[in-house]
Amino acid sequence: MKKIRSLFFICLLSVAQLSVAQEKPLQLSLGTIKTVLKENAIDFGIKYLQSYDSLFQQQDILFAGKNNLFQFSPEFNVQSGTGDAFSSVNLKLTGLLMFFQTTEISEVITPCTNCYMHLLPVSAGIETNNTFTVVNGIFEAGYVPWYQSPMMTKVPDWLKHTKAGIFVQAGYKFSRDTSIVESQGGQADESAEMEDDGILRLKGSFTIDTKSIFTISGVGIGIFGSANGWYDLLNNEVYYRLEGTMRFFLSASHDKSFNLNYQKGSGAPNFNQGDQFGMGLTLTF
Amino acid sequence: MNVEQLKKVMKYHLANFNDEGVEINNDTIHNTVLSAIDGYGNANSKYIYRAVIRWTLKKNGHEDKPWPSDWFDQSVAYLAPKII
Numbered sequence: 001m002k003k004i005r006s007l008f009f010i011c012l013l014s015v016a017q018l019s020v021a022q023e024k025p026l027q028l029s030l031g032t033i034k035t036v037l038k039e040n041a042i043d044f045g046i047k048y049l050q051s052y053d054s055l056f057q058q059q060d061i062l063f064a065g066k067n068n069l070f071q072f073s074p075e076f077n078v079q080s081g082t083g084d085a086f087s088s089v090n091l092k093l094t095g096l097l098m099f100f101q102t103t104e105i106s107e108v109i110t111p112c113t114n115c116y117m118h119l120l121p122v123s124a125g126i127e128t129n130n131t132f133t134v135v136n137g138i139f140e141a142g143y144v145p146w147y148q149s150p151m152m153t154k155v156p157d158w159l160k161h162t163k164a165g166i167f168v169q170a171g172y173k174f175s176r177d178t179s180i181v182e183s184q185g186g187q188a189d190e191s192a193e194m195e196d197d198g199i200l201r202l203k204g205s206f207t208i209d210t211k212s213i214f215t216i217s218g219v220g221i222g223i224f225g226s227a228n229g230w231y232d233l234l235n236n237e238v239y240y241r242l243e244g245t246m247r248f249f250l251s252a253s254h255d256k257s258f259n260l261n262y263q264k265g266s267g268a269p270n271f272n273q274g275d276q277f278g279m280g281l282t283l284t285f
Numbered sequence: 286m287n288v289e290q291l292k293k294v295m296k297y298h299l300a301n302f303n304d305e306g307v308e309i310n311n312d313t314i315h316n317t318v319l320s321a322i323d324g325y326g327n328a329n330s331k332y333i334y335r336a337v338i339r340w341t342l343k344k345n346g347h348e349d350k351p352w353p354s355d356w357f358d359q360s361v362a363y364l365a366p367k368i369i
Contacts (some may be wrong), residue, residue, distance in 0.1 A: 027322055033320070047322060048304060057359075062339050062340070062343070062349060064339070064340045064343045064344060069336055069337075069339075069340045071327070071332070071336050071339075072327075073327050073332070075326055075327065088337065092326075094326045094327050095327075096327045096328055096332065096333075096336070098333070098336065098337075102335075105290075105293055105294045105297045106289075106290045106293040106294065107290065108286050108290050108291075108293075108294050108345055109341070109344055109345060110294050110297070110298070110337065110340075110341040110344075111340060111341070112299050112300040112335040113297075113333070113337060114301045117327045117333075121325060121326050121332075142325070144324070144325055144328045146333075148304065149301040149302070150300070150304055151300060151301055151305055160304065161304070163323075163324060163325065165325045165328075182293065204358065205325060207321065211304065211305055212305070216327050247343070252317075253316055253317055254320075255316075284322070
């Protein structure tokens with residue numbers, strides 16, 4: 001177990017090093033939280049998304065159809081912490097298929113980005129937690145409509161601050177020896193999914209991000225909220241994860257912020273339904 | 286397509302991702318408009334912008350060149366001649 005964990009963090013550090021001189025693909029969060037067991041703990045998060053060519057110094061794959069295109073990239077998201085803090089680790093290779101209308105700008109044919117577009121993200125990877133007591137192999141395909149362009153006059157302004165998506169997730173939950181790990185509070189696996197068995201879920205996501213609504217003494221203040229729900233088709237169970245964050249932006253480019261955060265439900269793979277709240281800093285590199 | 290036409294295309298797309306009212310011109314820095322964390326995975330404004338510019342280059346008869354690794358921190362005027 002220790003070897004696997006060490007290998008994972010070595011990989012994490014290697015990729016983080018690669019990103020430093022490149023195009024800000026890495027977001028780190030660090031804060032203090034009150035956990036499900038009402039204990040004080042440290043919480044940290046990592047979001048990483050890098051285009052293939054930046055990572056390997058060569059052009060990535062782009063299939064350019066008449067009214068569509070496809071690109072892919074590696075991605076991982078980590079939420080973890082001390083004590084019984086929620087933990088969720090996702091490592092995957094994601095691709096994006098886009099369908100769009102075209103328009104002419106300065107006599108050049110280009111995708112119409114102020115028209116509705118249809119985005120179909122697909123990914124394959126693993127879901128696990130920080131003790132690796134749950135390891136799921138997951139394939140995901142989804143639909144995300146694009147309606148957020150400020151130039152779209154038919155879409156209400158408030159709606160342009162939202163995003164919605166629906167996904168199908170299928171995979172397999174691998175058997176692990178968990179006899180030496182005691183999981184409790186926010187670390188407990190509350191999923192009905194069984195080891196050595198298949199996984200089939202429907203997932204719906206909705207987010208709202210106001211960015212900076214107003215400014216006080218040069219500090220922009222905004223609100224971020226997200227709601228994710230899963231329907232476990234094989235076990236007839238529903239899981240959810242709700243998150244609300246008040247952000248205090250510490251730079252004009254919004255790459256540094258101080259956050260007050262509340263989260264109900266850990267999300268995959270544990271689907272723990274406890275709650276935790278806290279405060280911390282988020283930096284984008 | 287020449288460099289000036291490409292700049293106009295880039296500014297058109299930046300304007301369509303500009304949800305915070307940033308002034309869009311040749312000096313606009315990409316990271317002031319685009320973000321890698323404003324969508325689900327790679328369905329985000331930074332990724333989509335890059336994909337549609339590459340599609341435009343390919344469909345208008347240009348080579349799909351690798352982008353400079355620092356493009357996100359650079360302006361329209363800097364990037365356009367590097368990728369056409």
